[in-house]
Amino acid sequence: MQAWWTQSWETIQHEFSDLGDAEDVTIIVVRLLVAAVLGGLLGYERETKGASAGLRTHMLVSVGSALFVLIPLQAGMTIQDLSRVLQGVTAGIGFLGAGAILKQRDQNDIKGLTTAASVWMTAAIGVSAGMGREGTAVLSALFGLVILAFVRSPSKRNAD
Secondary structure, rough: OOOOOHHHHHHHHHHHHOOOHHHHHHHHHHHHHHHHHHHHHHHHHHHHHHHHOOOOHHHHHHHHHHHHHHHHHHOOOOOHHHHHHHHHHHHHHHHHHHHHHHEOOOOOOEOOOOHHHHHHHHHHHHHHHOOHHHHHHHHHHHHHHHHHOOOOOOHHHHHO
C-alpha cells in the first residue's frame, strides 16, 4: 500500500510540474492577470453601453487567448509553429464575434459590430499578454478604450 501511495503521489507531482519554480509561477500569474484586467476594462466599457458581450465575456476571451499562446510557449514550441495556433485563435474569435452581430429587419440596421470588434481586439490583447508583451497589451487596451469611449460616428452623435 505504501509503494502505491508513494508512486501515486510522485505521479501527481509530475503532472503539476509544468509550474516549475516561483519565477515560472510569477510569469504565468502576471501574464494571465494582465490579460484578465485588460479584457475586463474593455468588457466593462461594453457592458456599460448595454452590449451583448460584456465584462465576463471579454475577460474570458482575453485570458483564453493568453492561455492559447502561453501553453505552447511553455512547452517549447517555436514561433513558427505558434503561428498556426494564432491562426486558430483568430478564426475561433471570428465565430464568437459573429455571434454578437445581429441583422435587423431594415437592410442597413446591423447591431453588434463594435462589440464583435472589441471581442476580436480583446483576443489580440490577450495574445500579447500571453506572449509576454504586457506593455504592448496595455498600450493596445488604452487605444481600444479611447476608441470605444470617445470616437462616435456622426449619425450616433446626432442621436444623443
